[in-house]
Amino acid sequence: MQGQALPGFRDFFPEELALRNHIFATWREVARRYGFQEYDGPPLEPLELYTQKSGDEIVQQLYSFRDRGDREVALRPEMTPTLARMVGARAQALKKPIRWFSIPQLFRYERQQRGRLREHFQLNMDIIGEASPLADAELIAAVIDIVRAFGFGPGEVQLRMSDRRVLHALLVAHGLTEAQLPAAYAAIDKSERVPREALAEQLEKAGCAARAIDGVFAVAALRGLPDVLRAVGAVPGGRGVADALSEAHAALVAMGLAAFVQIDLSIVRGLAYYTGIVFELFDTAKTLRAVCGGGRYDGLLKALGGVDLPALGFGMGDVVLGELLREHKRSFEAPGQLDAFLVAVSGDDVAPVLKLAHELRDRGVAVEYGLRHAVIRKQLELAVARGAARAVIVGPEERQAQAAVVRDLKAGTEEKVPLTRLLSGFFR
Numbered sequence: 001m002q003g004q005a006l007p008g009f010r011d012f013f014p015e016e017l018a019l020r021n022h023i024f025a026t027w028r029e030v031a032r033r034y035g036f037q038e039y040d041g042p043p044l045e046p047l048e049l050y051t052q053k054s055g056d057e058i059v060q061q062l063y064s065f066r067d068r069g070d071r072e073v074a075l076r077p078e079m080t081p082t083l084a085r086m087v088g089a090r091a092q093a094l095k096k097p098i099r100w101f102s103i104p105q106l107f108r109y110e111r112q113q114r115g116r117l118r119e120h121f122q123l124n125m126d127i128i129g130e131a132s133p134l135a136d137a138e139l140i141a142a143v144i145d146i147v148r149a150f151g152f153g154p155g156e157v158q159l160r161m162s163d164r165r166v167l168h169a170l171l172v173a174h175g176l177t178e179a180q181l182p183a184a185y186a187a188i189d190k191s192e193r194v195p196r197e198a199l200a201e202q203l204e205k206a207g208c209a210a211r212a213i214d215g216v217f218a219v220a221a222l223r224g225l226p227d228v229l230r231a232v233g234a235v236p237g238g239r240g241v242a243d244a245l246s247e248a249h250a251a252l253v254a255m256g257l258a259a260f261v262q263i264d265l266s267i268v269r270g271l272a273y274y275t276g277i278v279f280e281l282f283d284t285a286k287t288l289r290a291v292c293g294g295g296r297y298d299g300l301l302k303a304l305g306g307v308d309l310p311a312l313g314f315g316m317g318d319v320v321l322g323e324l325l326r327e328h329k330r331s332f333e334a335p336g337q338l339d340a341f342l343v344a345v346s347g348d349d350v351a352p353v354l355k356l357a358h359e360l361r362d363r364g365v366a367v368e369y370g371l372r373h374a375v376i377r378k379q380l381e382l383a384v385a386r387g388a389a390r391a392v393i394v395g396p397e398e399r400q401a402q403a404a405v406v407r408d409l410k411a412g413t414e415e416k417v418p419l420t421r422l423l424s425g426f427f428r
Ligand code: HAM
Pocket: 077, 078, 079, 080, 108, 110, 115, 116, 117, 118, 119, 120, 122, 124, 125, 126, 271, 289, 290, 291, 292, 293, 294, 295, 312, 313, 314, 315, 316, 317, 318, 319, 320, 321
């Protein structure tokens, strides 16, 4: 049909936009509680910003083209490279650690499916300039507090965390070479969605020996801190590689958030730039893709030509979160209800209604009136249809008395109220 939005793109009808605004408001509120400042960047960026460091998967999904000035450009598929560039440009002047958040709209040419569209809004919270695992715990706590703010408990959502340094040490001990590691990470990332045989085939193509392939699956199956510590303790060069993971986990326990957190080495993240702790938040029923994903990317700022600063962050999408809210029937009160609908009894009452409407709006009261004069019944019907709490009726008699009749449209009760009272806090 002509006039439809492109596949994977959304029209936001008012009730849908109300949900989006509710999600954004909750994100902003939690970010504020954590002392994060909001920033933004351009939606269109040089193509090479992503081809350099984001990894193949995202590069294949780019909306890219040559602009009229013959520049290769792309709609932003993620925010992290933009953030890295922005921080790099002002790194000297900014007080570290930088705690910034943003809610960009992102574009990826994905195969459209439930929870996966070609545009989405993504909360990004990042900390730059802090290597301590307390920073990792801080961001994970923010993720959990966001879902708690939406009313979810540990029975409904779980944060799964891992560490690329741990994965690296274990995989190398299982005989994988540095060159084979990207293939191993890709296989681990898909280990819950793709059959083992298919993944083994890909690993074989990457040159992995049978023993190494078994090793990849053994690593992906590790769960819980004790088992992870035992595994790293048993490999050469394993000493200390799980310290950051242990420390971040202990911090989350101290915050009282342990019930939300699992150590799970099948978490590796699809993006190429992660270097340390990585995490994803899932619904426990696992019917949806990850609500959120993030981790530490200590090398990215330097790699993009900027300063050498440790960095970490996460992205949480509005689409999957919206699905989760719908699935658990988490309703919310849509704001912006009309306080009053003004009714003019006769044509002569229209001008006084306009005056009163304006004076009320100046005082912050939400009011509307019929944009063409009609009989009272029609105006009252419109008032109800618009969801107004009250009708304020102005006729010749009320004008004479400097008053109006206020009808409570739910209770059906009426009272005569002086204009002075209407204008001084009656609607508060
Ligand atoms: P990501 O895992 O690609 O990470 O995306 C994060 C979240 O955004 C996902 O968990 C999902 O909820 C949502 N999302 C991603 N793609 C789509 C899509 N096509 N449709 C709907 N939702 C989607 C990143 O983008 C990293 N840059 C996050 C980050 C920030 N890491 C550090 N700082």
